[in-house]
Amino acid sequence: MQKPIYTGAKKEILKKIFRRRSITRAELSASLGLSVLTVSKAVSSLIEDGIVKEGDVMESSGGRRPTCLSIDPSYAKIVAIDIGSYSFKIGVVSLDGSVVEHQTILNDSLPAPAPTRTHEEIEALIQTYIDRYSYEKLLGIGIGVSGVVNHISRKVVFAPNITGIDPDIARRLEQRFHLPVALDSSARCMALAEKTFGDPEQASNFMFVSIGNGVGAALVVDSQLLMGAQGFSGELGHLKVGGDDILCSCGNRGCLELYITIPMIVQKVVEELSAANIFSLLKQSPEHLQNIKIADIVEAYENGDKTAIRVIQNAASKLGFALSLAVNLVNPKRIVLGGGLPKVFPKIADITERYVLENSLTPCVQDLSISLPSFQDDSSIVGSATQFIIQVFD
Ligand SMILES: [Zn+2]
Numbered sequence: 001m002q003k004p005i006y007t008g009a010k011k012e013i014l015k016k017i018f019r020r021r022s023i024t025r026a027e028l029s030a031s032l033g034l035s036v037l038t039v040s041k042a043v044s045s046l047i048e049d050g051i052v053k054e055g056d057v058m059e060s061s062g063g064r065r066p067t068c069l070s071i072d073p074s075y076a077k078i079v080a081i082d083i084g085s086y087s088f089k090i091g092v093v094s095l096d097g098s099v100v101e102h103q104t105i106l107n108d109s110l111p112a113p114a115p116t117r118t119h120e121e122i123e124a125l126i127q128t129y130i131d132r133y134s135y136e137k138l139l140g141i142g143i144g145v146s147g148v149v150n151h152i153s154r155k156v157v158f159a160p161n162i163t164g165i166d167p168d169i170a171r172r173l174e175q176r177f178h179l180p181v182a183l184d185s186s187a188r189c190m191a192l193a194e195k196t197f198g199d200p201e202q203a204s205n206f207m208f209v210s211i212g213n214g215v216g217a218a219l220v221v222d223s224q225l226l227m228g229a230q231g232f233s234g235e236l237g238h239l240k241v242g243g244d245d246i247l248c249s250c251g252n253r254g255c256l257e258l259y260i261t262i263p264m265i266v267q268k269v270v271e272e273l274s275a276a277n278i279f280s281l282l283k284q285s286p287e288h289l290q291n292i293k294i295a296d297i298v299e300a301y302e303n304g305d306k307t308a309i310r311v312i313q314n315a316a317s318k319l320g321f322a323l324s325l326a327v328n329l330v331n332p333k334r335i336v337l338g339g340g341l342p343k344v345f346p347k348i349a350d351i352t353e354r355y356v357l358e359n360s361l362t363p364c365v366q367d368l369s370i371s372l373p374s375f376q377d378d379s380s381i382v383g384s385a386t387q388f389i390i391q392v393f394d
């Protein structure tokens with residue numbers, strides 16, 4: 001049986017409970033301008049449906065002590081999918097953003113562009129979760145894609161690092177499974193996870209930057225996720241930070257993506273070591289040189305290898321310069337660095353911070369912190385589910 005769709009007072013009450021996380025009936029009545037009786041009747045019905053639960057009992061100055069209401073995370077779950085160039089993730093997430101289970105499938109060939117799972121494989125994986133949880137427990141499917149996505153038309157517009165993806169994957173899965181599907185860029189999904197389920201103190205003004213085989217970004221300003229006129233805000237990876245010598249997949253030259261991504265750091269290290277007659281910990285043999293992984297470069301960096309240090313610092317300086325433009329424009333309190341590169345090299349946050357401070361206007365960086373995501377490895381899965389969940393409650 002499909003879950004009910006709420007309208008009117010019940011919908012407003014659900015939105016308020018979701019946003020506040022915990023609220024009393026009296027607070028609902030006051031903040032929504034609804035009578036105590038209307039709130040009481042609607043809440044009783046929502047509790048009966050299992051979507052709202054009663055929790056802690058509050059202190060009272062007299063009379064009956066009020067109880068706090070919250071969304072019951074066990075009410076329903078979301079199938080969450082993240083399609084990246086480095087990995088494919090799929091799992092099940094509760095309404096409070098907690099991951100019930102998930103799996104990560106690394107793509108076979110690196111560096112990008114790597115083939116993603118075929119649509120048949122994706123559909124087979126979704127089917128296994130539907131079989132396990134049943135339609136009664138699933139509200140829908142949330143998908144994040146590493147690329148440029150128009151979340152209004154729900155189409156993948158530009159995903160050069162993911163070959164073979166159907167731009168209309170949302171509609172395709174909706175028709176196949178008869179469940180609603182939400183689609184957005186991975187970076188925006190991960191920003192929504194931080195905004196909705198992360199530290200409320202840090203959730204109003206921040207920027208989420210995902211760095212892996214590409215660079216994606218999302219900006220939350222005054223508690224609003226910036227979308228832009230056509231829904232393409234946050235294209236940090238295509239800010240011009242370098243010279244005209246290298247052509248980017250977008251058709252322009254000198255974009256940030258040509259410096260800070262995992263494949264570009266690996267390529268630059270290999271180029272430098274192939275061309276120059278210099279000593280490096282990474283230069284054990286010609287075969288080894290061609291098979292260098294980002295983890296090898298990180299290890300060499302930690303051991304003081306000059307080439308690794310030079311390439312990483314150059315990449316961080318370009319990222320820091322691009323971030324300083326955004327810092328001066330929107331004055332975030334926090335920059336979150338997520339994705340594959342910060343995962344294997346968390347120190348990139350500290351290295352980049354130096355360049356951001358150097359290039360930004362001083363008052364804009366007084367309270368600024370650069371850190372890793374609150375949900376660490378689960379960020380993309382929680383994010384894909386969150387963009388679906390907020391559509392239900394907004
Ligand atoms: Zn570009």
